[in-house]
Amino acid sequence: MKNIAVWGFSWVPPFAQGLVRDLRVRWALEEAGLAYESKWVDADERNSEGYRRKHPFGMVPAVETDSGTLIESGAIVHAIAEQSEVLMPRDRRTETLAWMFAALNTVEPPLWNLFGVDRLHGDEAWTKLRRPGAVDEAKARLAVLSAWLDGREYLLGRFTAADILMATTLRFVRHTDLVAEFSPLNDYLKRCEARPAFQAALHNQTEGYARHTPAAA
Ligand SMILES: N[C@@H](CCC(=O)N[C@@H](CS)C(=O)NCC(=O)O)C(=O)O
Known part of the structure; x- marks a missing residue:
């Protein structure tokens, strides 16, 4: 390239x-x-x-x-x-790819949805009804992700491209305390963001x- x-x-x-x-x-x-x-x-x-x-x-x-x-x-x-x-260790390509998809396909949709509810449509009446469910859906994903990261520095233990997609996805809810509620997740995001x-x-x-x-x- x-x-x-x-x-x-x-x-x-x-x-x-x-x-x-x-x-x-x-x-x-x-x-x-x-x-x-x-x-x-x-x-x-x-x-x-x-x-x-x-x-x-x-x-x-x-x-x-x-x-x-x-x-x-x-x-x-x-x-x-x-x-x-x-970004993609040769002997762990499949795992890296799986976590890249997990970031984009499993974690991003509920977090992006909450971003939309709060930041793109926050002044519209329907968001009051929709928000509690959107928060629950985001939290459910974050809880599992946090448990996975407990004891791991990065998604695969070492840094890969999957962490780029996951960390940037977590940033979509930076206007909430949702990530901060899970300390392994919070530490993970800080670790990723501290990278030069x-x-x-x-x-x-x-x-x-x-x-x-x-x-x-
Ligand atoms: N799935 C696409 C989404 C791209 C996307 O939503 N980009 C936003 C900026 S982050 C955009 O261009 N929005 C303008 C629009 O929705 O028309 C990707 O990951 O590249």
Whole structure:
């Protein structure tokens, strides 16, 4: 993978900063030691024909490389991990992949749902009825995940690409105390976020927003 460009949103409101999924891709590239360029798309451009040729849904992240364009944060992190022993140990590829799917397919849906209830639709009446169930569903997943992490530094014991997807997923409920309620989970998230590669990725994403902050924001 060469000449890598990562597309993210040029700006998002503060409640979403540090959560947009190009963070996963940046983090994986930083862990793998692969250089990349940041490219930014704004709310209007993302629906343009030009951008939709990169990402058919007009979303981020999209990644351009010398061998083509990639979409879907999980698939992109996987493609990067395929090239990095740090992210996908050769003898534990299947396990790594299983936990990558667990992050995206089992843990992300209830956490993203709660994020939507609270942060995207919080001022709508229906959320009052929906929220208790959404919290219960998130908690049920977090309880199991926390038990798995009790006594493990990372999902597979050692750090892999699965931790990038899991930790960024846990951040979707950073506006609640749900992660803090489970100390193995809380320690895990802090451990992941303390990694220099995570810090570099967050810095690169946030720096982009600082440069593009709308005058009225
Ligand atoms: N499953 C996709 C989801 C991508 C996604 O939801 N991206 C958000 C930013 S984090 C986005 O572009 N939202 C704009 C929209 O929903 O149209 C992935 O993991 O890449």
